[in-house]
Amino acid sequence: MKVALVGNPNSGKTSIFNHLTGLNQRVGNYPGITVDKKTGVxxxxxxxxxxxxxxxxxxxxYPKSRDEEVVLQVLSSKEGEDYPDMVIVVVDASNLERNMLLFTQVYDLGLPTILVLNMVDVARKNGITINHEKIRExxxxxxxxxxxxxxxxxxEAVKEEIVKPxxxxxxxxxxEGEFIDCQPATDETEVQKNYVEERYRKIRQYLGFAVKKETIPSSMAEKHRKADKILTHPVFGYLFFVAILFMIFQAIYAWAEWPMDLIDTIFLSLSQLAKESLPDGVFTRLLAEGIIPGLGGVLIFIPQIALLFTFIFILEETGYMSRVVFIMDRLMRPFGLNGKSVVPLISGVACxxxxxxxxxxxxxxxxxxxTIMVTPLMSCSARLPVYTLLIALVIPDEYVGPFNLKGLALMGLYLIGLFASLLAALVFKWIVKSKQKSFLVMELPxxxxxxxxxxxxxxxxxxxxxxxxxxxxxxxxxxxLWVxxxxxxxxxxxxxxxxxDKPQTxxxxxxxxxxxxxVRLANSYIGIIGKSIEPAIAPLGYNWQIGIALVTSFAAREVFVGSMATIYSVGEDFEENATLMVRMRNEKHPGTGLPVYTLATGISLMLFYAFAMQCMSTLAIVLRETKSWKWPAIQLLYMTTLAYLFAWLAFTLLK
Amino acid sequence: MATVKSISINSLSPKLLDMGLFPGKEIRVVFKAPFGDPIAVDVEGYILSLRKDEASLVEVA
Incomplete structure (x- = not known):
């Protein structure tokens, strides 16, 4: 038997779903669309x-968004695999009139239906008493x-009802007449509007019999409005938001680091263990150098994902998130974004x-x-080690007024990320076509x-x-990449x-x-690729060594530092042990004898890393979220093009 | 305090109706975002955020 849960966003539908199924849940797909299908037992x-x-x-x-299309389709296709035997409509009892619109529509589809009035405690607090027997009647x-x-x-009563024959x-x-054979009878906006208005009139009339409303002192509402006035204030509102963001990023950097280091250490030891305890061979190497580090490379993102979503959860649950959307919407709209794009964009600074x-x-x-297409342009934490190395290498330790040049360079890179994403959004706004009109009719809970x-x-x-x-x-x-x-x-x-030469000591x-x-890396397939792209990257000021690092960085940007260390046969820890820096500083072009890592090359490389899509994990998640190869492909292409152009420009102007 | 008289026909009007703005509802602007857009409207006990162009579809008496 199948039972579908239907309800307004914020009606507590998911709470009820979680309550009924616990962790016994699965996420699947509806064929051909990006909406996730959540089922549970x-x-x-x-x-x-x-x-x-x-x-x-x-x-x-009425299908106006993909979500609504999905719901109508599931509830109306009798032959469909998801067609339910029963529907549970969850409504927010403290906002009954509006919530009942969906219930009456679902009711008219003719499926066996249960109505669950949720959050009756909030309703009671607002002076609303509901006679559910009357509604039943x-x-x-x-x-x-x-x-x-x-x-x-x-x-408990709901559970008993679900299993009842x-x-x-x-x-x-x-x-009468609005839904014929489970489909809306009309797709004309005006006729639909009349139906909906008629529905509301009738709902009002019905609820008049079943709901008693006492006027309560508005002191509670007043308190919320006072908070709103501060949190949406033109000055304090933004200041508060910046302060919250500051705290969140502090926490992410402080708390994500040790579990990430732990995962790193565990997988390094596992790989070591596999190498030592298994007989040497292709399979052992694949396991120790390919599979185990690959798995570690996936799991290492978990701390950041968990922390960021914990904070987003708190922002959403407390109701503050919708205020952020409210104050940011006007600023984001010119870029083809909306207030809701702010949190993803800013989260991009972490990952x-x-x-x-x-x-x-x-x-x-x-x-x-x-938002998905431009977010990876924000400078994420994986770019930081690359920037730190390159800044230490080429930016002089001088002051412009009170400002340190190295600090300014790093800030500049973050600003470039921000502006690049906004400008790219502007371009995509132009290119991406959509019939759906942008709107922000949203509840502020x-x-x-x-x-x-x-x-x-x-x-x-x-x-x-x-x-x-x-x-x-x-x-x-x-x-x-390992192969x-x-x-x-x-x-x-x-x-x-x-x-x-074999060592003597x-x-x-x-x-x-x-x-x-x-030597092994230089003569591997990646080394050959790195060397063969040298003519293409020479105009950016790079040699084949950098070429190799660019290719290996596709696994993750921070790999650049490790690859550089391997290529130059030095230790990787450039902050404590300067061998990598010294080695890179002494690197000369074989023909001309001029140094490779000049200011021009350094800036060119930094810009390349600021723009390039050097992260297979991001591409994989974009593929998952857009359910199409097209968008990650476009993203890879446009970001690489931008990276090349800006790196070339910087090198040409500075050399 | 004002009473909704009608919702103009537009591709956004179904959205407004879905969110409970229909003729007869008592509404009131309670606060605004910086730059005066969007606005927050009290609809008989809950707060809706509306962009200016969305709010302009709501005719009040």
Whole structure:
């Protein structure tokens, strides 16, 4: 048996879904569209398990967005695989009139329907008393329940009702003629509007019999309005938002670092362990150097994803998020974005992966797509080690007035990321076509404490989405990259290694091992690719060594530093041990004898990393979120083009 | 305080109706975003945010 859950966003529908299914949930796809299908299994005593489908939150059945299309399609296609045997409509009891619109529409589709009035505690606080028996009577015996999903109050009766056997009965529609054969009878806006207005009139009349409303002292509402006046104030509103952001990023940098280091260490030891305990061979190397580090490379994102979504959860649950959207909307609109794009964009400063995942709250597809396309231009934390190395290498330690040049350069790179994403948004606004009109008719909910019980499920869902869906692609690419970096054509690698002088002393052995790694990389397939793109990147001021690092950085940007260290056979820790810096500073062009890492090349490289899409994990998550190869391909192409152009421009002007 | 008289026909009007703005509702502007757009409207107990062009579809008496 299948049961579908339908309700307005914010009606607590998902709380009820979580309550009924616990962690027993699955995310799947509706064929051909980007809306996720959430299903779960509901078990009650000895009854056979029931499949619950959590349909997207919507306000009415008229298909204006993809979410609404999905719901109408599921509820109207009798032959469809998701066609439910019963529908549970969840409504917010404190806002009954508006919520009942969707209920009456679903009711008219003729499916067995249960009405669940959620958040009756809030309704009571607002002086609203509901006679649910009366509603039951008015809707010809439809089961009606009053619950508080947050505490679970009243849910037992709902569970019993779900498993109860039901006899088919003829439904007398609430409004005659609007839905024929489960489809809206008209697609003309004006006629639809008349139907909806007629519905509301009737709902008002019905609720007049079933709902008692006392006027309560408005002191509570006044308190909320006072908070609103401060949080949406032209000065304090923005200051408060900046302060909140500052705290969030402080926390992410402070708290994400040690679990990330831990994951890193664990996978390094695992890889070491595999190498030592298994017989040497292709399989062991694949496991120790390809699969284990690849897996580590996926899992390392979990701390940032979990932290960022915890903060987003708090912002959303408290009601503050919609105020951020409210004060930022006007600023974002000229760029083809909307107020809801702000949080994903800013999250991009930590990591583009959770940022792209956070665009789901944007209901307009065009605005969501633009946000996804431009977010990776924001300077993420993986660019920081690259910037730090290059700034230390080429920017002089001088002051312009009170400002340190190195500091200014780093700030400049972050600003470039911000402006580039806004300007790119402007271009995409022009290119991407959409029939859907942009709107921001949105509820500003009352401020409240977060419901912590759904935090775990929310975070788990995000982690699962990344690890199991995007993770597959990331694993595949990292194994390919490993093969390319570890093997070369024919005997080329071994021949090159054989040419090196064998060390005589114990001290010499370490240096020899580094040289071997360097020679192997240079003669691997990646090394050959790096060398063969040298003519293409020479105009940017790069040599083949940089070429190799550019290719390996596709795994993740920070790999640049490690690759540079391998290529130049030195230690990687450039902050404590300056060998990498000294080595890079002494690097000369073979023909001319001029230094390679000049100011021009350094700036050119920084700009390249600011713009280039050097992150397979982001591409994988963009593929997952847009469900099409087209968008990640366009993203890779346009960002690489920008990177090339700006790097070339900088090098040409500065050399 | 004002009463909604009608909602003009536009591609956005169904959205306004879905969000509970229909003839007969009592509404009141409670606060505005910086630059005066969007605005926050109290609709008999809950707050809706409306951009100016969306709000202009709502005719009040």
């Amino acid at each position: 509901f078990r009650y005593h000895d009854n056979p398990p029931i499949t619950l489908i959590d349909l997207p939150g919507i306000y009415s059945l 008015l809707f010809h015996g439809t089961p009606v329940f009053q619950v508080i999903a947050r505490t679970g109050e009243g849910m 039901r006899a088919a009965k003829v439904v007398i529609p609430f409004l 583009a992966i959770p940022a792209v995942m956070a665009t789901r709250t944007i209901d307009n597809w065009k605005e969501r797509l633009i 009352l401020y409240k404490m977060p419901r912590w019980n759904s935090l775990v499920i929310t975070i788990w869902e995000k982690i699962r989405l990344f690890v199991f869906e995007a993770g597959k692609i990331i694993m595949a690419i990292s194994i390919i 390319l970096a570890s093997y070369g054509p024919g005997d080329r690698m071994n021949t090159a290694v054989a040419k090196l 114990q001290e010499g052995y370490e240096a020899y091992e580094k040289q071997v790694a360097s």
